[in-house]
Amino acid sequence: MIPTMILKHLAALVGCDTQNPPRDIGANHDIFKYIGSVLAGKDFSVSVADHGRGRVSYLAKRGDPKVLFNVHLDTVPIGAGWTRPPLKLTLEGSRAFGRGCCDIKGAAAVLLAIAEASDQPIAILFSTDEEGAEGCCVDEFSQSLPAGSYQVVVVAEPTECKAVLAHRGYLSVLGEFHGKPGHSSTPRTLIDNANHQAALWACNAIQYAASEAALGRGLCFNIGSMSGGTSSNVIAAKSNVHWSARLPPGGDTSVALSAICNATDASKTASWNARFEGPPLPADASAVTPTQDFCDRHSLEIGTPVDYWTEASLFSAAGHPAMVLGPGNIEQAHVADEWVNIKQLMRAARIYDGLLKETHQ
Numbered sequence: 001m002i003p004t005m006i007l008k009h010l011a012a013l014v015g016c017d018t019q020n021p022p023r024d025i026g027a028n029h030d031i032f033k034y035i036g037s038v039l040a041g042k043d044f045s046v047s048v049a050d051h052g053r054g055r056v057s058y059l060a061k062r063g064d065p066k067v068l069f070n071v072h073l074d075t076v077p078i079g080a081g082w083t084r085p086p087l088k089l090t091l092e093g094s095r096a097f098g099r100g101c102c103d104i105k106g107a108a109a110v111l112l113a114i115a116e117a118s119d120q121p122i123a124i125l126f127s128t129d130e131e132g133a134e135g136c137c138v139d140e141f142s143q144s145l146p147a148g149s150y151q152v153v154v155v156a157e158p159t160e161c162k163a164v165l166a167h168r169g170y171l172s173v174l175g176e177f178h179g180k181p182g183h184s185s186t187p188r189t190l191i192d193n194a195n196h197q198a199a200l201w202a203c204n205a206i207q208y209a210a211s212e213a214a215l216g217r218g219l220c221f222n223i224g225s226m227s228g229g230t231s232s233n234v235i236a237a238k239s240n241v242h243w244s245a246r247l248p249p250g251g252d253t254s255v256a257l258s259a260i261c262n263a264t265d266a267s268k269t270a271s272w273n274a275r276f277e278g279p280p281l282p283a284d285a286s287a288v289t290p291t292q293d294f295c296d297r298h299s300l301e302i303g304t305p306v307d308y309w310t311e312a313s314l315f316s317a318a319g320h321p322a323m324v325l326g327p328g329n330i331e332q333a334h335v336a337d338e339w340v341n342i343k344q345l346m347r348a349a350r351i352y353d354g355l356l357k358e359t360h361q
Contacts, residue, residue, distance in 0.1 A: 063121025081336030162303030232343030
């Protein structure tokens with residue numbers, strides 16, 4: 001029954017539009033109504049926290065579980081290029097297509113099937129703001145979660161069902177450089193032009209990132225967008241940049257933020273807004289030991305550190321052992337015709353169900 005139940009739940013979840021943006025999701029959204037209908041009569045206690053602006057945490061808990069599973073229900077926007085209906089589950093051979101199938105409604109469907117098919121203790125935290133680079137739901141929940149509540153937190157992002165214990169941190173920063181407008185024929189244009197200031201900063205920031213990479217510290221830096229000015233003969237009064245950086249495990253987001261923002265004297269004319277600061281996993285190098293021990297006890301296959309960021313680091317920063325373990329491959333996420341291998345869903349079901357049973361023997 002489990003395979004049929006998983007695909008039934010996945011079809012329902014994919015059919016719920018949870019694109020982020022616009023993140024038009026509230027506590028009464030259809031996706032929560034569906035989850036509630038699946039869990040009804042199964043002895044679950046449900047706690048819902050609506051943080052506003054489409055940020056909802058939905059904790060379903062039965063009994064006294066030793067493992068907490070976390071899945072986000074929001075997806076990236078549908079985008080262009082689809083050859084299959086994005087909000088309808090399509091099955092072709094071993095693949096299930098639809099927005100969110102891989103990232104990460106497939107894992108949510110697996111957990112719902114396990115919850116429905118058994119009466120064993122289980123805890124699932126559903127959230128809705130991961131794709132918007134906020135992490136408010138998990139951050140608020142993990143900060144309020146008493147230490148020792150769970151042996152481990154499993155964040156079900158796609159890892160091909162391997163336990164990932166380390167990944168990069170993530171910074172997303174908006175900057176605005178401020179110049180003094182005027183006619184471009186004046187000599188002061190070289191220093192008063194906001195576009196010039198942004199360009200000088202960009203060159204130094206890139207050199208800083210390259211030097212970090214040369215030293216083996218592996219900082220990934222990307223300027224995603226730059227814009228400013230009005231005309232070639234007018235000194236630009238403003239120049240906007242939006243950049244991101246990904247830090248290796250053990251890196252300090254505050255150090256990287258300061259170093260990049262202050263990469264040049266031109267930075268003094270800029271104002272910075274760190275839209276998101278996500279620490280690496282583990283947040284503290286010593287925190288990997290209890291998670292490693294958990295994996296060893298339960299014979300979980302450990303994968304190599306990954307370059308993408310997950311909310312496992314927010315649990316880790318709050319002092320909770322955390323790992324990333326879910327069905328699918330990250331290369332199948334965020335793309336047109338997003339898909340997940342059905343065999344991966346079944347493997348995840350076996351692993352999750354096994355963990356629940358082993359931790360309650």
